Amino acid sequence: MKYAIYPPEEMIEDAVVTLPLSKSISTRSLVLDALTPGGGGAGAIADCDDTRVIADAIALFRSSSKGAAITVDVKASGAALRFLTAFFAVQDGCDVTLMGEPRLCQRPMQPLIETLEQCGADIECLEADGHAPLRVKGKALEGGEVTIDATISSQFISALLMVAPLMRRGLKIIFEGEPVSLPYIIMTAGMMAQRGVEADREPLSVSVAPGEYRAFAQPAEGDWSAAAFWYEISALSAGWITLTNLREDSLQGDRAAARFFGCLGVDTAPSEETPGATDLVPSPEVYGRLDLDLTDNPDLAPPLAVTCCLIGVPFRFVGLHNLGVKESDRLEALCLEMDKIGRRVEKVRDFGLEWDGKGHPVAEMPVLDAHGDHRMAMALAPVGIYIPGVFLEGVETVSKSYPGYWEQLRSAGFRLEDADAACSPMEEEVKE
Numbered sequence: 493m494k495y496a497i498y499p500p501e502e503m504i505e506d507a508v509v510t511l512p513l514s515k516s517i518s519t520r521s522l523v524l525d526a527l528t529p530g531g532g533g534a535g536a537i538a539d540c541d542d543t544r545v546i547a548d549a550i551a552l553f554r555s556s557s558k559g560a561a562i563t564v565d566v567k568a569s570g571a572a573l574r575f576l577t578a579f580f581a582v583q584d585g586c587d588v589t590l591m592g593e594p595r596l597c598q599r600p601m602q603p604l605i606e607t608l609e610q611c612g613a614d615i616e617c618l619e620a621d622g623h624a625p626l627r628v629k630g631k632a633l634e635g636g637e638v639t640i641d642a643t644i645s646s647q648f649i650s651a652l653l654m655v656a657p658l659m660r661r662g663l664k665i666i667f668e669g670e671p672v673s674l675p676y677i678i679m680t681a682g683m684m685a686q687r688g689v690e691a692d693r694e695p696l697s698v699s700v701a702p703g704e705y706r707a708f709a710q711p712a713e714g715d716w717s718a719a720a721f722w723y724e725i726s727a728l729s730a731g732w733i734t735l736t737n738l739r740e741d742s743l744q745g746d747r748a749a750a751r752f753f754g755c756l757g758v759d760t761a762p763s764e765e766t767p768g769a770t771d772l773v774p775s776p777e778v779y780g781r782l783d784l785d786l787t788d789n790p791d792l793a794p795p796l797a798v799t800c801c802l803i804g805v806p807f808r809f810v811g812l813h814n815l816g817v818k819e820s821d822r823l824e825a826l827c828l829e830m831d832k833i834g835r836r837v838e839k840v841r842d843f844g845l846e847w848d849g850k851g852h853p854v855a856e857m858p859v860l861d862a863h864g865d866h867r868m869a870m871a872l873a874p875v876g877i878y879i880p881g882v883f884l885e886g887v888e889t890v891s892k893s894y895p896g897y898w899e900q901l902r903s904a905g906f907r908l909e910d911a912d913a914a915c916s917p918m919e920e921e922v923k924e
Contacts, residue, residue: 493910494859494885495898495901496611497876500905504731508766509616509682509722509905511714511737513538514675514744520569520683520731521710522546523654524540528687528705535710541892542569549576555773556647561587566624568819568864568892569594573624574604580733582615582658584629589618591625591878595864598623599691599817603641604648610638611659635702642667649698650680653817656700657689664699672814675745675788682829683710713739717791721870723753723772724795725904728802728877733904734763736772746788755779756799774790779805781849794871797826797845802878806849813843818891820863829872832858833879835849866893873901883911 518538523546525532526898536853537543549564549572556562566572573592580588591597603624605615614629622722635656649665656663671677681698690707692699714737719799726733740747748761757778782800786793786809800807815822823839830837834851860882863868866889875881890897898908 494883494886495887496881496883496911497873498734498880498907499877504904505728508734509900511718511735512894515540515542515715516717518543519546519575520680523575524687524705526550528707532711533707536712536877542565545569545572558585562894563589566590567593568596569702570599574647574651576656577626578627579602580607580628580630582633582655584632586627586630589625590661592916594625600644603644604651606641607638607652611635633659635661635663637664639666641667641669643669646671646673646676649677653680653691653700655812657703662701665697667695667696672787673790679743692783713737713742716742716744716749720749720792720795723749723758724799725874726758727753727756728797728874734766734769736769736893744904746789746792749792752796755782782807784809785811791867792817794822794826794867798871799846801830804849806847808846812842820865821869825863825868832860833875859883864889866890
């Protein structure tokens with residue numbers, strides 16, 4: 493599906509946005525609740541594709557006869573695939589096939605599979621080695637000490653941590669390489685601690701003793717990764733935006749968005765009008781260049797890169813070596829899409845992006861492509877502020893994490909037209 497995107501006719505001055513609940517907290521909460529004897533605390537859960545596939549998979553498993561073979565389609569969710577692989581591996585007697593969309597089946601799984609097998613798991617790759625679809629036959633796992641490549645995905649380590657207390661010997665995970673997206677690992681450990689299980693973290697390892705989770709009602713909080721796209725909109729429009737449900741003391745590592753966008757003309761302050769809310773306030777303080785190591789926050793690269801390209805801030809972002817194995821190859825996708833708007837962003841080998849601040853002419857109205865990636869779609873949409881009527885293909889992908897994104901853009905004053913009915917300004921000139 494394709495939209496033509498037009499900016500608000502007037503400056504955004506009083507947009508109020510209630511963000512979706514945190515996807516990363518919700519996916520972990522669903523798994524931890526399912527591992528808790530007697531069930532979890534029935535806390536608030538985000539409503540999006542990733543949480544639905546996990547909840548549906550657990551419900552299907554619980555409703556099936558013991559030993560019955562079941563098939564679970566996790567669609568495009570890497571978190572669901574990784575978390576459920578570990579979850580089902582410790583469910584004695586289950587027989588589950590995990591499958592998903594073609595792109596998901598290209599994403600790496602080998603480090604998690606190998607580590608679970610070292611703990612005693614029975615996992616079979618049904619097509620390509622190290623990739624879904626997988627057949628998982630659950631059993632009691634031994635655990636012990638394992639080593640895992642920590643440079644590919646923090647989800648591997650989070651998946652192992654959540655099931656670690658159910659292993660007979662517990663689990664010590666030794667990191668091979670500096671862990672990517674470390675805040676997500678810290679989030680997992682923090683949520684486990686809320687449920688009575690401590691993870692002992694060292695710089696390059698983490699240990700969990702055998703134990704049992706206790707019920708905990710997860711508090712509701714907005715998604716900081718989703719908030720980054722409103723920071724982007726504020727930076728590009730000099731708009732005043734209120735976000736109603738963010739927590740400054742959140743376990744979410746992407747709360748770093750406030751600090752990063754502070755370099756791009758957006759201040760963060762407690763709302764004066766709405767108690768407990770957060771105001772994004774335009775500021776004239778914009779860095780002349782932005783150099784960041786995003787190892788801990790790779791999901792922030794798309795909104796940061798697009799913002800820098802549009803407001804003319806040269807940048808160099810490193811620590812992005814795992815962006816090539818996300819829902820799209822985000823390194824390649826950002827280079828391709830920014831070139832369409834006259835910005836020649838280049839890859840820094842396989843671990844970063846840079847732009848020298850120079851532009852090149854664009855001869856036609858761009859047709860941007862989300863590359864089947866929810867975060868690319870949301871990062872590219874605000875290009876319509878600078879190029880009214882720009883086309884964006886793949887808008888449906890936002891359902892993965894932020895189903896209400898387009899409706900909230902409309903509420904903020906953006907005009908979104910179906911591409912079949914829309915006519916760009918350039919096309920109008922040609923017709924005349």
